[in-house]
Amino acid sequence: MKRTPTRKHTKDQRVQRSNIRRAQASGKRRARAQSQKVAATGVADVPPSREETAVLPSAARRWFIGLTLAVAIAGVAIVALQHAPHWLSSSAQAQATADAGLLEATRAAAVATADANRVGIVSGHRGHDSGAVCDDGLTEAALNFTHATRVAEVLRAEGYIVDVLDEFDPRLRGYRARVLLSIHADSCARINDLATGFKVARAVHSRAPEAEDRLVACLTARYKARTGLRFHANTVTRDMTEYHAFGEIAPETPAAIIETGFMYLDRPLLEGRPEVVAQGITEGLLCFLRGEAP
Numbered sequence: 001m002k003r004t005p006t007r008k009h010t011k012d013q014r015v016q017r018s019n020i021r022r023a024q025a026s027g028k029r030r031a032r033a034q035s036q037k038v039a040a041t042g043v044a045d046v047p048p049s050r051e052e053t054a055v056l057p058s059a060a061r062r063w064f065i066g067l068t069l070a071v072a073i074a075g076v077a078i079v080a081l082q083h084a085p086h087w088l089s090s091s092a093q094a095q096a097t098a099d100a101g102l103l104e105a106t107r108a109a110a111v112a113t114a115d116a117n118r119v120g121i122v123s124g125h126r127g128h129d130s131g132a133v134c135d136d137g138l139t140e141a142a143l144n145f146t147h148a149t150r151v152a153e154v155l156r157a158e159g160y161i162v163d164v165l166d167e168f169d170p171r172l173r174g175y176r177a178r179v180l181l182s183i184h185a186d187s188c189a190r191i192n193d194l195a196t197g198f199k200v201a202r203a204v205h206s207r208a209p210e211a212e213d214r215l216v217a218c219l220t221a222r223y224k225a226r227t228g229l230r231f232h233a234n235t236v237t238r239d240m241t242e243y244h245a246f247g248e249i250a251p252e253t254p255a256a257i258i259e260t261g262f263m264y265l266d267r268p269l270l271e272g273r274p275e276v277v278a279q280g281i282t283e284g285l286l287c288f289l290r291g292e293a294p
């Protein structure tokens with residue numbers, strides 16, 4: 001059923017229309033004021049953008065950026081200070097390592113120089129047994145020691161560093177030198193008239209055959225020339241060519257063994273003129289050390 005408009009109803013409608021008109025008038029006034037302001041200043045009072053409303057006002061923003069930068073710089077400085085001792089110690093450590101390396105190189109060079117200037121002389125049987133013994137008690141060990149110490153004296157006078165080693169000297173293990181010579185003498189038994197002369201040998205399985213052959217040649221030639229003894233080649237035994245020290249010393253150390261003579265027939269030379277024996281040995285060694293032709 002259709003409702004008939006009441007007086008109250010029509011009054012409400014009038015109030016509504018009046019409110020709309022007031023609102024429209026107010027909007028027009030605002031628009032007018034805005035256009036007047038634009039005309040006067042050329043700047044519209046546009047609403048702030050979303051970005052601008054999201055951040056702080058410009059003065060506060062500058063403060064904030066300044067503070068952030070200050071904190072970041074302080075942070076970097078603190079980290080730097082915290083790590084500085086480490087960097088310093090790393091640097092000091094690197095320096096220490098370099099110094100140690102240099103020291104080691106210097107030491108190695110000094111050792112190499114010393115090795116290059118070093119001569120080893122094994123005094124046969126010394127510190128182990130007497131070796132051959134004569135009826136009157138003269139021992140090979142005693143003769144060998146006399147010869148070895150004299151050789152050492154002469155070589156030292158020539159500027160070499162000389163080690164006089166025992167037969168089984170612990171220093172023989174890995175021994176490094178320009179040359180090693182073991183000094184022995186032959187039996188004191190009266191074998192026959194041929195039991196006279198000297199012998200020189202190197203390892204049967206030489207690790208430096210060229211150098212050791214030259215060493216043997218030098219010793220043989222110079223000792224023979226100095227002493228007048230003959231080379232007793234046919235009595236070179238395995239005791240000589242498989243001499244124990246050959247396998248103990250450093251492979252780069254050339255080595256040989258000499259039997260200076262027979263203690264019975266050659267006794268006048270070995271015991272009576274030890275300086276000649278020593279001179280013959282020394283000249284043989286110097287021939288080798290100086291690279292001279294045998």
Ligand SMILES: [Zn+2]
Binds near residue numbers: 124125131132140185
């Ligand atoms: Zn011996």
